[in-house]
Amino acid sequence: MLTRRMILIAAMLLAPASAVLAQEKLPVVASFSIIADMVENVGGDRVAVRSLVGPNGDAHVYSPSPADAKVVADAKVIVTNGLGFEGWIGRLMKSSKSKAVNIVASKGVKPRKMAGAHGHSHGHGHDDGDPHAWQSVANAKLYVANIRDGLIAADPAGKAVYDANAAAYLGKLDALDRQVREAVDKIPAERRKVIVTHDAFGYFEDAYGLDFIAPQGVSTNSEASARDVARIIQQIKKQKIPAVFLENISDPRLLKRIADETGAKLGGTLYSDALTDEKGDAPTYIDLIRHNITTLSAALI
Amino acid sequence: MLYDLFLNPFIEFDFMRRALVGVFVLALGAGPIGVFLMLRRMSLVGDAMAHAVLPGAAIGFLISGLNIFAMTAGGLIAGFVVALMAGLVSRATQLKEDASLAVFFLISLAVGVTIISMRGTNIDLLHFLFGSVLALDDQTLLLIAVNTTVTLIGLALIYRPLVLECVDPLYLRSVSHAGGPAHLIFLALLVVNLVSGFHALGTLLAVGIMMVPAAIGRFWARDITTMIMVSATAGAISGYAGLLLSFHTSAPAGPAVILVAGILYAISLLFGRVGGLLRQLFPARHLEA
Numbered sequence: 001m002l003t004r005r006m007i008l009i010a011a012m013l014l015a016p017a018s019a020v021l022a023q024e025k026l027p028v029v030a031s032f033s034i035i036a037d038m039v040e041n042v043g044g045d046r047v048a049v050r051s052l053v054g055p056n057g058d059a060h061v062y063s064p065s066p067a068d069a070k071v072v073a074d075a076k077v078i079v080t081n082g083l084g085f086e087g088w089i090g091r092l093m094k095s096s097k098s099k100a101v102n103i104v105a106s107k108g109v110k111p112r113k114m115a116g117a118h119g120h121s122h123g124h125g126h127d128d129g130d131p132h133a134w135q136s137v138a139n140a141k142l143y144v145a146n147i148r149d150g151l152i153a154a155d156p157a158g159k160a161v162y163d164a165n166a167a168a169y170l171g172k173l174d175a176l177d178r179q180v181r182e183a184v185d186k187i188p189a190e191r192r193k194v195i196v197t198h199d200a201f202g203y204f205e206d207a208y209g210l211d212f213i214a215p216q217g218v219s220t221n222s223e224a225s226a227r228d229v230a231r232i233i234q235q236i237k238k239q240k241i242p243a244v245f246l247e248n249i250s251d252p253r254l255l256k257r258i259a260d261e262t263g264a265k266l267g268g269t270l271y272s273d274a275l276t277d278e279k280g281d282a283p284t285y286i287d288l289i290r291h292n293i294t295t296l297s298a299a300l301i
Numbered sequence: 302m303l304y305d306l307f308l309n310p311f312i313e314f315d316f317m318r319r320a321l322v323g324v325f326v327l328a329l330g331a332g333p334i335g336v337f338l339m340l341r342r343m344s345l346v347g348d349a350m351a352h353a354v355l356p357g358a359a360i361g362f363l364i365s366g367l368n369i370f371a372m373t374a375g376g377l378i379a380g381f382v383v384a385l386m387a388g389l390v391s392r393a394t395q396l397k398e399d400a401s402l403a404v405f406f407l408i409s410l411a412v413g414v415t416i417i418s419m420r421g422t423n424i425d426l427l428h429f430l431f432g433s434v435l436a437l438d439d440q441t442l443l444l445i446a447v448n449t450t451v452t453l454i455g456l457a458l459i460y461r462p463l464v465l466e467c468v469d470p471l472y473l474r475s476v477s478h479a480g481g482p483a484h485l486i487f488l489a490l491l492v493v494n495l496v497s498g499f500h501a502l503g504t505l506l507a508v509g510i511m512m513v514p515a516a517i518g519r520f521w522a523r524d525i526t527t528m529i530m531v532s533a534t535a536g537a538i539s540g541y542a543g544l545l546l547s548f549h550t551s552a553p554a555g556p557a558v559i560l561v562a563g564i565l566y567a568i569s570l571l572f573g574r575v576g577g578l579l580r581q582l583f584p585a586r587h588l589e590a
Contacts, residue, residue: 065418226547226554229435230314253436260438261315 026155029075031086032059033275037285039079041169042147046158055277069096077154082106085131103150105143109133112202132200136207137177183293184208187300195244200272236262243267243299267299310548319437323501324540330449330494332533335515340467347508350495353383353406355413380492383409388485434502434554441500448497455490459483502555509559510536517566520573
């Protein structure tokens with residue numbers, strides 16, 4: 001009994017303190033982990049970021065909880081990817097009566113048409129094109145600029161901080177972009193093609209000239225048919241594709257089967273739609289891109 | 302032409318051969334289980350048990366991550382517990398088996414969903430646990446083969462009390478005490494088959510390849526032995542034709558198998574020798590004195 005009372009007292013003492021802290025920071029909600037990481041980099045200490053879809057979560061099929069609705073209602077700024085990636089966010093904002101400013105991070109990105117290579121109708125429930133724009137670092141820089149402008153609009157007092165943080169982060173992204181290009185240059189041109197589970201690397205493909213082929217449509221919801229798998233196998237054999245990659249959000253067993261059957265190399269894990277937690281390979285956006293390009297080079301060179 | 306249509310997919314592609322072996326072996330075990338479920342009016346129990354497996358798989362996932370064996374073991378244990386509890390309650394009290402099973406599987410499902418969402422990841426656990434028929438590896442095939450072997454041996458051992466209990470439970474009770482244990486063993490075998498079915502084919506297909514062929518068997522045979530043989534054969538044919546359907550039309554493989562089974566069911570419903578609709582409309586002439 002004594003201990004329980006002590007905990008209660010401690011909680012009462014702490015609660016106002018944390019409330020004060022929370023008030024000082026600008027409450028920002030990001031729709032998923034990659035956006036949250038960017039907001040943290042731009043906002044620094046002035047913002048308290050919460051990601052609705054956590055690390056390793058799949059934002060395609062996410063269903064919000066009542067706790068999320070409360071978080072959204074309390075937020076001053078909501079940062080989303082846009083391009084139809086988070087089909088659920090509009091309803092969530094409406095139902096929680098949120099008055100927050102919505103920053104669409106992908107504003108200004110030239111949307112890429114979905115490649116319907118395997119005859120799938122893509123299951124995002126939208127026709128806006130491929131939403132995975134962050135896979136190109138050039139687009140990520142647009143994201144950062146949008147986030148910076150949005151935060152300044154919501155919190156003009158922090159303009160200097162946001163400008164400085166964003167400039168520093170954009171510098172890092174430039175370096176990252178160069179690193180990716182150098183790595184791709186080292187891969188022999190005829191080996192620049194891989195198979196991935198989830199068709200999320202279209203922007204990476206366009207920006208850096210690697211060919212990504214997916215056995216499934218773009219949504220992780222759809223189930224591959226025997227014909228799709230057979231076509232992929234024939235394609236790997238015919239085009240002599242050197243490597244097959246897994247991702248952190250799709251069924252890995254199908255790819256293992258394809259790899260076994262074709263002799264293509266299982267190249268490790270590429271991260272597409274979600275960061276990992278602290279202990280994983282890709283806790284931040286920069287780590288994610290760096291991990292992907294390192295893994296790709298290792299399998300293809 | 303015929304060769305391309307019916308044989309070549311299996312000759313050219315290893316994964317098609319594996320899928321075929323998988324569905325054949327599965328049909329062999331699930332056929333008889335389905336027939337007994339149907340005769341005992343427990344046709345929907347398979348579906349209920351499918352949900353009951355969830356918390357065990359979730360706990361296995363919490364303990365050792367996405368490890369197939371830990372999750373299978375967890376699923377088996379959870380399924381056994383629910384099946385045994387439901388069976389015991391219905392035998393010990395006046396609550397009917399379907400009611401007690403409904404209670405236990407719903408509790409089980411709720412526990413499973415809670416565990417998964419407390420973990421905080423929204424990766425669809427079932428998607429990982431219950432793979433695709435197109436992705437059967439050696440381990441999964443072996444698991445299915447072992448499960449089917451266990452099922453067939455188990456059914457052979459309890460065949461007599463099981464059949465008796467289907468047709469005349471009161472008589473069985475008056476001459477033997479084997480009814481209770483046989484029933485529990487049967488439920489355990491059901492769970493074994495569901496789990497191996499999930500691994501290979503997903504929730505939908507595991508239950509589907511059990512019940513639809515059994516219903517087909519009912520239209521072609523009067524005695525249990527023939528019914529079981531028709532059921533297992535119908536399951537195997539559906540598997541083969543479904544895989545071909547998926548190969549040629551790019552329908553997803555699991556549903557394709559069940560669709561074919563559904564078509565076979567419709568044909569049986571119309572033309573079945575035992576109680577088929579046409580047979581009822583135009584009965585064969587009786588030998589009348």
